[in-house]
Amino acid sequence: MDELLQQFLIEGPELVQQAGDALLALERRPDDLALVDSAFRAVHTLKGSAGLFDFPPMGLVLHAAEDLLGAIRAGRRTVDRDTVDELVGVxxxxxxxxxxxxxxxxxxxxxxxxxARLVAALRARLGDEAAHPAAAAAQPKGADTAWLRTLLARCPEEAAASGRALVAVRYVPDRNCYFNGDDPVEIARRVPGLVALQMALRKDPPDLAEYDPFACNLVVELLSSAPPDEVQAVFRFMPDQVQLVPVALPAIPAEEGQAGHGLLESATRSLRVEAGR
Incomplete structure (x- = not known):
């Protein structure tokens, strides 16, 4: 048994204990969002760890549980005894x-x-959201889409050359994503129909004395010509870190594109990457 798997078998039961304790307490205090967050973090970490090995059934179940906890966390679903029982079963x-x-x-x-039984039960709890995951994640209520206008202004040639409707994605990886086995650059590279890709720092780097090389400080924005469902599938393990917006071209008038260009000049330092690369 390799060292990485041994570490998973040490940490896994601890995460199971954390999630189980939070869920059992949630039955008594269904409005306690801190308990939802605790269960979500444990399940998310378990799912990321399971994804490092050849255990697809475990990954699928934990993915479905994470989606349901994410919907509760975002206020799209409420907590009831049956829902908690399903999650405890997972x-x-x-x-x-x-x-x-x-x-x-x-x-x-x-x-x-x-x-298969567990995933079906969890997806049933999600209802229409599970049937249309891309639509549900496309534009969260109250979401700020100012970034979209700036992205289109930065990439007018790429957007126009696509000649079809696009999907815009803003991906802000979790600060601890590396410990969950996530590689934000590789994840973005796997997006089908990639038209444009830009990466920037979430905030300017601190003094070297304060710099943490193990914390992700990236923001990834991209345009894809693939259907929303196919794009969403790439980010299925981190739905809470992604904003996905369908774009019907032309998306912004020329004069607004000029305004977007002004935003570019004052934006955080960014790296522009050709889609082919």
Missing amino acids: IGQTDRWLTAIGSTGTLPEDAGAAA
Whole structure:
């Protein structure tokens, strides 16, 4: 058994305990958002760790649980006993799978069937949002889309050359994403139909004495000519870090494009990358 898997088997039960404790407390205090956050963080980390290994059933179940917790966290779904019971069931199954991996190095033969049942139950709790994940994530209520105007102003030639409707994405990775096994640049590179890609610093780097090389400080913005569902699929494991907006061209008048150019001059330092590269 390799060292990385051994570390997962040490940390996994601790995360299971964290999520389970938060969910059981949530039954008594359904309005306590701190408990939702605690469960979400534990499930998110478990899902990221499981993605490093060949355990697809575990990843699918934890992904569905994360989506449901994310909807609760964002106020799109409410907490009730049945929902908590479904999530507790996921945590219990994850614990049993970790035990099996520790004994045999693999998941049980019935893991696929068990995962299918759990995912179906969780997706049913999400309702229409699960049926149309890209539409649900496309433009969160009250979302700031000023970045979109600036992005289109920076990339007018790329947008015009596509000759079709686009999807704009703003991806702000979690500061601890590297510890979850996420590579923001590689994730962005996997977006199909990539038309334009820009990366900038979330904020100017601090003094070297305060610089943390293990914390992600990137903001990734891009344009894609692929359907929204295909673009959303790339970011399915980090829906809370992504804003996805369908763009019908022409998106902004020429005079507003000039205004966007002015914003570019005063924006944070950025790196422009050709889509082909």
